[in-house]
Amino acid sequence: MTAMLYTPIPATIDRVDNETPTIKTFGIRPREPMAFAAGQFVELTVPGIGEAPFTPSSSPRIAERMEITIIKTGRVTDCLHDLAAGAEVGVRGPYGRAYPLDDFKGKKILLAGGAIAGNGWLGALSGAGLWLLLVVVVIVLRNTTPRLRIDQAVKFFWGPVSAVAAVAVVLALIGW
């Protein structure tokens, strides 16, 4: 039992998509199907190098193949970015608590998420674009769904979130 828990399942990278110069999405096909739920993560092993945790970015309905979007940031991820389709890796898991999606059924939900973006001007533009999109979504919701108590959310987004977004845009412009 313990051995299974810590032994990676051999897997093949069947596709690599370049998202930005530092971000790639890897299609990974484990030798045995690996069912996971939204919100869980897996440990991805580069043989002889090491392993790191990643959250699949593909549908949890598909257990035969998963996609993982990875930013190049250090030892394991640098090696992963050097791999091409056909390379062998290992995957174990899933781990972590899944999102309680059933609890959300029939309820109104407000989604707020973080993201990774490109460096420099591209990152700044996408950051500013996402921020504007968020503000527009909140305004539209405010005007089309009067029962929704989001006036405080609007105040929050125009206040602290705008300040943080402005700082993020400046940092992205100077290459952070």
Ligand SMILES: Cc1cc2nc3c(=O)[nH]c(=O)nc-3n(C[C@H](O)[C@H](O)[C@H](O)COP(=O)(O)OP(=O)(O)OC[C@H]3O[C@@H](n4cnc5c(N)ncnc54)[C@H](O)[C@@H]3O)c2cc1C
């Ligand atoms: C639950 C979970 C899910 C995740 N999901 C994703 C995902 O979907 N996609 C994704 O891209 N990432 C994800 N991550 C983050 C990912 O696991 C890390 O980016 C990865 O572990 C980095 O491993 P590495 O060996 O490439 O980097 P490391 O070599 O461990 O380096 C990591 C950072 O530490 C710095 N560093 C390393 N050594 C030193 C040192 N000696 N002194 C100072 N600084 C140092 C590096 O510069 C780098 O910034 C997730 C993390 C967790 C916990």
